[in-house]
Amino acid sequence: MSELQRSIAVLFRRKGKEVLTEREFVFSASMDLRWFSPKEAQKMMDAGVAGGHLRKMDGNLLPTFDFNEVDVPIDYRPTPGMLKEASGVRSKDLFSEIIDTISRSRSVSKREVVSRVNKKQEMLGIDVEPAALLVACDYGIDVDGAFIERAASEVLNREFHGA
DSSP: OOHHHHHHHHHHHHHTOSOEEHHHHHHIIIIISOOSOHHHHHHHHHHHHHTTSEEEETTEEEESSOGGGSOOOTTOOOOTTHHHHHHTTOOSOHHHHHHHHHHHHHTOOHHHHHHHHHHHHHHHTOOHHHHHHHHHHHTTOOOOHHHHHHHHHHHHHHHHHTO
């Protein structure tokens, strides 16, 4: 059981719910428990989604494991290094992953793919991640739910934090 899973389990147990909104999750980890700043709590949430420990559905978060079965000490508090470890789950940014996937699977240069993404982004006036996913679809690549969830998370995170 990873420290990230333990932390997620504590948040859901503390709230006594099977489902939390993103806001509840971030607020609980930052304000209620005072584990992290809101930005760091957001990173923890994103790492949980990227690592497959959380699933997003209609703006809500659902753990992908039975959080009631996780053994957590009463005085549990995540270590300072937990966020660094958790953020290592996503070694590459999503945009680069999508570009690499298209380039590898269709034997197209990354430069050409990026050019098409830029054109799509400009034409539709959308963020780069959804544009990259649309270009992947143009190439006939089946984009799975994980890519879509991560793209939505990154776009919403930027909007929410004004980045």
